[in-house]
Amino acid sequence: MTHVTTTSPSTTAYALPITLRRAIDQSVILCASGYEHTLTYALCEDQTGQRRRWDLVLWLASGLAAHPEAYDVVEHALRLMPKGAQREHLALALLSRWLDAGEDERANRVLTLLSPRERNRVSHALMRRLLRRGAVDQVLAVVRKLPSPKSRVWWLISLAEKTRRPDVRTALVRHALPDAQQIREPVERFRALYHLAQHTDDPELRRALAEAARETLEALEQQHAQDRTQPPDPTLWATLWRMLAEIEVDEERRIQAARRAQAAALEIEDEPWERAYAFIKILPYLPEDEREDA
Structure with a gap:
């Protein structure tokens, strides 16, 4: 017979009924089948129509997530739970189990039970948890399932922003x-390349990102020069060239980009405050002898 203790990670996150807390304090031991029967009962409304005890459901289901024989009833609990933090917490517990066990199919099935917003929040929380353990390969396996390059990149940028480990950030950016x-x-x-460059300390990788961003910006400039249907937008160009100056590794290229940003800022005529703001942002990347004139 499989035994599990009543102590569960979820008990610290949600308030439990006083009788249940007393049982936990007394270190009562329940077998997995007892969990399952209690969970099945908790999922049913009684004859008086009282509200389901979702705190109890979450606690029992989270404990059962470790037992393969109870997978069906736990997934059933997830289906019935109303949208909210508790449902996301249970989905996260299930996904963690499946991914650790290499059960990708079951993990995908859990994700299909969630709304797009829930799926996004739970996936993000799961990947942050994996990154804290340094499990970059598992995170990348999840991200690769996203449908478009743009969505994959912005997921990785978002994760890189939240991890404190430089080696993990660089791996995500690469x-x-x-x-x-x-x-x-x-x-x-261009914006994606810029944000990626901001999250790596590897000079060669940052140089490659800056080069790709520069080529993108130069191609965009040529495209706009040939397209006479669109009026020039000096504010946009001042911003883009300044962003390039921020990520350039080579000092001379940084100065060149800052000068291009300065030239674009000079053409901002309609809004003086926008022109002033553009100059303030550009100043740190200009040579010292040019800053006063700017």
């Missing part, structure tokens, strides 16, 4: 670079 170069819309591609 894997995102090929997808970033496949983003069709030039401005979006």
